[in-house]
Amino acid sequence: MLELKGVSFAAGEGNERKEIIKNVDLSVGDGKLVVITGPNGGGKSTLAKLVAGIEKPTSGRIFFGGKDVTDVSVTDRAKSGIAFAFQQPVRFKGLNVLDLIRIAVGEKITAASACEYLSMVGLCARDYINREVNASLSGGELKRIEIATVIARKAKLSVFDEPEAGIDLWSFKNLIEVFKKMRAEIKGGSIIIISHQERILEIADEIIVIKDGEILKQGAKDEIFPTLGAREITLSCKKAENGGEQNA
Amino acid sequence: MPEFDALQMQMLKEVADLHKIPEGAYNIRSNSAPAGRRSTENIEITSKTDVSGLDIRIKSGTKNESVHIPVIMTKSGLKEVVYNDFYVGEGANVLIVAGCGIDNCGGQDSEHDGVHRFFLEKNASVKYVEKHYGSGNGAGKRILNPVTEVYLDEGATMEMEMVQIKGVDDTERRTIAKLKENAKLVVRERLMTHGNQRAASFYEVDLCGDGASADVVSRAVAKDNSFQKFDAKLIGNAACKGHTECDSIIMDNGKILAVPALEANDVNAALVHEAAIGKIAGEQIVKLMTLGLTEAEAEEQIINGFLR
Ligand SMILES: Nc1ncnc2c1ncn2[C@@H]1O[C@H](COP(=O)(O)OP(=O)(O)O)[C@@H](O)[C@H]1O
Ligand SMILES: [Mg+2]
DSSP: OOEEEEEEEEEEEGGOOOEEEEEEEEEEEEEEEEEEEETTSSSSSHHHHHHHHHHHSSSSEEETTTTEETTHHHHHHHTTTEEOOSSSSSOOOBBBBBHHHHHHHHHHHHHHHHHHHHHHOOOOHHHHHHOHHHHHSSSHHHHHHHHHHHHTTTTTTEESSTEEEEEEEEHHHHHHHHHHHHHHHHHTTTTEEEOOOHHHTTSSSSEEETTEEEEEEEEEEHHHGGGGOOOHHTHHHHHHHHHHSSOO | OOOHHHHHHHHHHHHHHOOSSSSSSHHHEEEEEEEEOOOSEEEEEEEOOOSEEEEEEEOOOOOEEEEEEOOOSSSSTOEEEEEEEEETTTTTTEEEEEEEEEOSSSSSSSEEEEEEEEEETTEEEEEEEEEEEEEOOOOOOEEEEEEEEEEEHHHHHHHHEEEEHHHHHEEEEEEEEEEEETOEEEEEEEEOTTOOEEEEEEEEEEETTOOOEEEEOOOEETTTTTTEEEEEEEEOSSOOEEEEEEEEEEEETOOOEEEEHHHHSSOOEEEEEEEEEEEHHHHHHHHHHTOOOOOOHHHHHHHHHHHO
16 A cells, blocks of 8 residues: 655755645555556656655655655665656666566576566567667667566556557557556555556556646546546557657 | 696686686696696697797687686786787687786785787687786785787687776786788777776777778776776778777776777778766666665676676
8 A cells, every 4th residue: 555645846946946746645555556647747757756765755755555655765665565667767788688677576587587577568588688778779678678677576566657658559458468467466466557548547446637746636447537638648648559669 | 737726716717717627728827837738739839938928829720629828826926927929820710718817915016917919810710808807905916917919810800808807906908909801800898996906908909901890899997096097099091990989987986088099091991989988877776776776786786787
């Protein structure tokens, strides 16, 4: 169970100072799949970073599994079961895909078992397992590797920030199956997906709409989904359907 | 192989990956004295008579054979200069593993200066692996100043992997190469310095024949108060291709100076230099922390990957 109580986050100095997240209350129950959507710039990624501990709230508290983790480091939050797939994955010179998956799993698993995670995200494992996670990978490839490392963590809470970006249609369908399977397999595990994609919204238990740093709507999928106009999901969803890498 | 103590075995493992007597030809030098040698039908190793060092002759057409010539020093205060010449016959294809390990627990400096010259005949192909390693916590320095000269005849290929990750206090490495038509040189250098270490690496590559190519890539990490200099010069005298790259990470008070130089004397010479120096990107550390590593563990993984 993840709970945010009155969480605010401001960044920038002096006149540039801006409230990016404003007094957000939300909770994600065990075993739930929650999709966060809303216009670009609304604060979705910032919220995910607050959950992972990459950013610290200016005020408010964050609880995970009943414990106050507001002041807990990124490392210790990860160890306590929070996994986070970045919207913009990081490139590394030298580290290869197998290294990253092994770090994610936390032990030296064999190349063969690491390959299973790559297959799940539609990458031909043989071709990728020894590839350096550097600029030679396309945005879409990098994105899928990022998702694979988070799947490999089998965490109590997995947060995916716009996983559909840069992923072709075929892999996208697969991805939806992967999310469903994850939910079924990790007992009591919760998933947060930040997305503009209708088909991801459809598999949600709950939907949260964030705009200008505030929660605009929040509730069961069947209640929220029909109220979503083009305005809330807008922009990126067309591109993801087309399968391009425009969003990577 | 003669008897080696545990320390000597450790050094052999570090510099030449030797756990036991190597296959093929070898010569082991320990504390400035010969400690074992084997020539084979195709590879003849003889001692020089005028200076200290070896002549290594590899017959034309030799395929898939190897030569190991590790040097280890475990006594404090030794200083030596060794000249090794490799004559690689036409069309031969061999692996040459050199390397020097110095353990210095004493108060006096230990120094090994190896001068290696490679003469490759037409279409010969050599993979050369050289590792430098220092250990021991004596006040005496561990010093290595290798000089490498590479002469590539038409169509010859030399691939050099040079690694110095730990424990060498002072090093000045000079590599010069001259390439004829269609010859190819590939260099992969990995350097890490820490404490107050100093490392300088100079390259001068002459591309003299049409179709010659050189690719010199250095990856370096300078920690603590250490200093590194990478000075690479490519000279294009024909329709050739040359690329040098210095990619470095600095940490703490480490300093790195990259001095690229390109000289094109032929309108069909295509030469490129790339250099990048900076600290580890913060987002790389954060990403690994979200996978459960501490900041220190994340740094270590990033550095290990970078220097692989
Ligand atoms: N560290 C920061 N400093 C200043 N502005 C920031 C910072 N992080 C995010 N922002 C701004 O906050 C807003 C929300 O960003 P983000 O969370 O990435 O939105 P979303 O993911 O919903 O598109 C944007 O206007 C962005 O430019
Ligand atoms: Mg975002």
